[in-house]
Amino acid sequence: MKLKETCILALLLLFLWPAGLLRAQSKEGSSFDQSKFVPDIALILDLSGVTRDMANEKYYSLAIPGFSYPFLHEMGSSGSNAHRGWNFNYGELSLYSVVDPYFDLFAVIDLAPDGAGLEEAYFSTRKLPYGFKVKAGRFLASFGRVNEQHEHFWDFANRPLIATALFGEDGLNEIGAQATWVPPTSFYLTFGAEVLNGVNEQSFGTSGFSDPGGTVSVNPVQGPNLYIGFVRSSFDIEEASILFGISNAVGTTRTDHGFSSPGSTGQAVNANTDIIDGDLTVKYSLDAIRYLSFQSEYMYRVLNGTEYTRDSSITISSPSLDKHNSGFYAQVAAKVDQLWRMGIRYDLLMQNDVSLGGADQHMPSNLPRYSAMIEYSPTEFSRFRLQFDRDLSRYAQASGGWSRQPYTQVILQANLTIGAHGAHAF
Amino acid sequence: MKLSKMIPLLLLFMQTAFAGQLQVVATYGYIGDIVQRVGKDRVEVVLLARGDYNPHIIIPKPSYIAKLRRADLLVINGGQLEIGWLPQIIKQANNATVQPGERGFLDLSMHVHLIDVPTSVSRELGDVHPEGNPHFFLDPDNIPIIAKAITERLSELDPDNQSFYEANNKELYALWQQKMKEWEEKLKPLQGEKVVEYHKIFDYFLNRFGFTIAGTIEPLPGIPPTTRHIAEVEQLIKREGVKYILQDVYNPQDASTYLSKQLNVKLIIMPHDVGSVKEADNVFSVFDEIVRRLTNG
Numbered sequence: 001m002k003l004k005e006t007c008i009l010a011l012l013l014l015f016l017w018p019a020g021l022l023r024a025q026s027k028e029g030s031s032f033d034q035s036k037f038v039p040d041i042a043l044i045l046d047l048s049g050v051t052r053d054m055a056n057e058k059y060y061s062l063a064i065p066g067f068s069y070p071f072l073h074e075m076g077s078s079g080s081n082a083h084r085g086w087n088f089n090y091g092e093l094s095l096y097s098v099v100d101p102y103f104d105l106f107a108v109i110d111l112a113p114d115g116a117g118l119e120e121a122y123f124s125t126r127k128l129p130y131g132f133k134v135k136a137g138r139f140l141a142s143f144g145r146v147n148e149q150h151e152h153f154w155d156f157a158n159r160p161l162i163a164t165a166l167f168g169e170d171g172l173n174e175i176g177a178q179a180t181w182v183p184p185t186s187f188y189l190t191f192g193a194e195v196l197n198g199v200n201e202q203s204f205g206t207s208g209f210s211d212p213g214g215t216v217s218v219n220p221v222q223g224p225n226l227y228i229g230f231v232r233s234s235f236d237i238e239e240a241s242i243l244f245g246i247s248n249a250v251g252t253t254r255t256d257h258g259f260s261s262p263g264s265t266g267q268a269v270n271a272n273t274d275i276i277d278g279d280l281t282v283k284y285s286l287d288a289i290r291y292l293s294f295q296s297e298y299m300y301r302v303l304n305g306t307e308y309t310r311d312s313s314i315t316i317s318s319p320s321l322d323k324h325n326s327g328f329y330a331q332v333a334a335k336v337d338q339l340w341r342m343g344i345r346y347d348l349l350m351q352n353d354v355s356l357g358g359a360d361q362h363m364p365s366n367l368p369r370y371s372a373m374i375e376y377s378p379t380e381f382s383r384f385r386l387q388f389d390r391d392l393s394r395y396a397q398a399s400g401g402w403s404r405q406p407y408t409q410v411i412l413q414a415n416l417t418i419g420a421h422g423a424h425a426f
Numbered sequence: 427m428k429l430s431k432m433i434p435l436l437l438l439f440m441q442t443a444f445a446g447q448l449q450v451v452a453t454y455g456y457i458g459d460i461v462q463r464v465g466k467d468r469v470e471v472v473l474l475a476r477g478d479y480n481p482h483i484i485i486p487k488p489s490y491i492a493k494l495r496r497a498d499l500l501v502i503n504g505g506q507l508e509i510g511w512l513p514q515i516i517k518q519a520n521n522a523t524v525q526p527g528e529r530g531f532l533d534l535s536m537h538v539h540l541i542d543v544p545t546s547v548s549r550e551l552g553d554v555h556p557e558g559n560p561h562f563f564l565d566p567d568n569i570p571i572i573a574k575a576i577t578e579r580l581s582e583l584d585p586d587n588q589s590f591y592e593a594n595n596k597e598l599y600a601l602w603q604q605k606m607k608e609w610e611e612k613l614k615p616l617q618g619e620k621v622v623e624y625h626k627i628f629d630y631f632l633n634r635f636g637f638t639i640a641g642t643i644e645p646l647p648g649i650p651p652t653t654r655h656i657a658e659v660e661q662l663i664k665r666e667g668v669k670y671i672l673q674d675v676y677n678p679q680d681a682s683t684y685l686s687k688q689l690n691v692k693l694i695i696m697p698h699d700v701g702s703v704k705e706a707d708n709v710f711s712v713f714d715e716i717v718r719r720l721t722n723g
Contacts, residue, residue, distance in 0.1 A: 180520060181520070426514075
């Protein structure tokens with residue numbers, strides 16, 4: 001009985017509690033509320049519909065001989081817009097906040113239907129003196145122009161051909177540290193250096209390998225394995241801004257395709273790779289809304305080392321491997337009004353000299369791709385793009401060499417952003 | 427080594443600030459003009475955005491990074507007007523002095539009262555600014571407040587010249603009060619007139635001088651007008667007896683021109699910042715020109 005009365009009294013008290021007191025209490029209830037410290041969160045969704053005059057299976061098996069040769073990387077099966085029909089390209093969750101007065105932290109989580117991965121996560125300094133800044137973590141290397149840009153900022157739905165051929169569908173995304181210096185010059189100038197682990201699938205690698213018989217044994221590279229240096233500068237002529245840079249990446253290449261595992265045949269490469277990149281971007285404002293932009297990049301790779309091949313009779317050949325590959329792209333985009341933008345792009349893989357033990361392998365060179373796109377953006381947060389590609393760079397391995405497999409594709413891409421997404425650089 | 431050759435070359439290009447001259451970077455023309463009026467020859471003012479461009483959408487030119495790298499003070503409008511272009515410039519400039527939160531970073535929106543602060547924020551409503559309408563510069567009553575904030579900050583960074591800055595501010599204040607009387611006098615006959623504007627950029631001005639804003643040609647902030655919305659505005663202009671259509675210099679003028687011709691309502695292209703039109707080359711002439719264009723016939 002006593003309990004019941006107490007309960008009723010308590011309930012009555014609760015109901016009759018002066019509103020002012022209740023408010024005071026609820027305010028105190030938020031004493032430890034940290035919701036104001038939630039970082040900037042944004043989600044970018046990218047979907048596409050693809051039609052292509054080639055079966056998926058065949059498309060996935062194609063390679064660019066000399067660049068990805070001699071291993072078929074199935075370059076086509078991963079990455080954006082890979083499949084005919086609908087593609088869920090990515091859901092990119094980005095987080096950014098100031099850590100404290102001294103550091104910034106930025107992270108991008110790549111969400112896919114079958115899992116999530118950390119694409120980027122790094123911190124950078126805010127207060128170093130004399131124009132210095134250091135960042136460390138996992139990030140897109142500041143190598144050239146397109147590599148550092150996020151996919152949704154590109155003018156086209158896919159990476160330029162030379163960048164895919166040298167670094168794969170995910171680009172040069174590495175763990176490491178970067179230092180930049182901006183001198184107090186009257187024009188824009190930045191120097192940068194990066195020390196990275198260097199585990200890119202196409203051009204760099206650290207794993208050791210040995211054949212099952214134990215004849216050949218190559219030790220793993222102890223990291224860091226990849227060193228990048230870059231210089232960038234810019235000037236304006238009237239309403240045109242011209243940005244240009246030179247980047248250089250040097251590291252060890254290690255690839256192992258069945259060489260270490262017992263089985264029929266296998267190949268492995270141990271080499272030193274040196275890639276140089278020159279980039280040029282021009283943006284010209286016609287008025288407050290319309291602009292023309294031009295972006296071009298040239299890359300040149302020199303790879304020197306040894307290729308190990310184990311045939312089915314377990315004999316191992318180890319000729320010297322020497323590759324000289326180059327290529328470029330040039331693209332023009334025009335924003336014609338507040339809603340529409342259009343552009344064309346020309347890709348060309350130029351030099352493709354591969355020699356094994358001093359013998360020229362006669363790789364196909366001068367491989368082009370042609371692209372055109374038109375974009376409709378209702379607001380800066382939503383964009384629909386129709387892109388056309390005619391690609392003459394892919395080959396299938398045939399008896400007695402390589403056979404060219406040109407294809408044509410049309411991509412309809414939707415890209416939408418919600419939340420607090422940071423501003424883009426130039 | 428190549429680098430050793432480059433270093434003397436670099437030193438040649440390096441510009442050390444003039445002794446005693448503060449390097450001030452201003453995002454928009456009006457800010458630069460006020461800083462110059464307060465700082466006079468003790469400051470060197472560098473502008474970023476062009477006055478005749480859309481202040482929300484500015485191409486973040488790499489040359490801005492070089493300008494910011496050498497700055498002692500960065501003065502911004504704030505209220506998220508620069509959110510689409512400035513943050514990356516600040517990050518890339520590697521200049522600890524002008525980071526947000528430092529004494530070398532001044533956000534003017536923190537010093538004035540912003541109108542139209544939304545109670546709820548959704549991009550369903552277009553390009554809304556959660557802090558309120560950021561075009562506060564166009565309320566002439568805000569100019570002395572802005573000048574005071576700039577004076578205080580300059581004095582803080584350069585205490586030796588505090589009395590100099592304060593004297594200049596006082597001079598500006600007196601001159602401004604005088605002009606205010608003149609503008610009020612000239613605009614008095616237009617009090618209560620109804621107007622339609624393209625974007626909600628002239629609200630502060632219109633509120634201050636007693637105009638009634640009947641609507642906007644943009645259906646939502648930052649979203650270009652649709653045929654249906656233009657038809658609605660047409661009805662609105664007829665129904666409300668709107669006297670002027672006010673248009674900024676940077677947005678397309680097709681819709682405004684159409685409505686103006688169709689309904690025989692006067693279309694006035696209004697300057698919104700220093701440098702937006704030839705005649706508006708300083709903060710005084712911006713308002714002189716607005717008043718002139720409104721009262722001309």
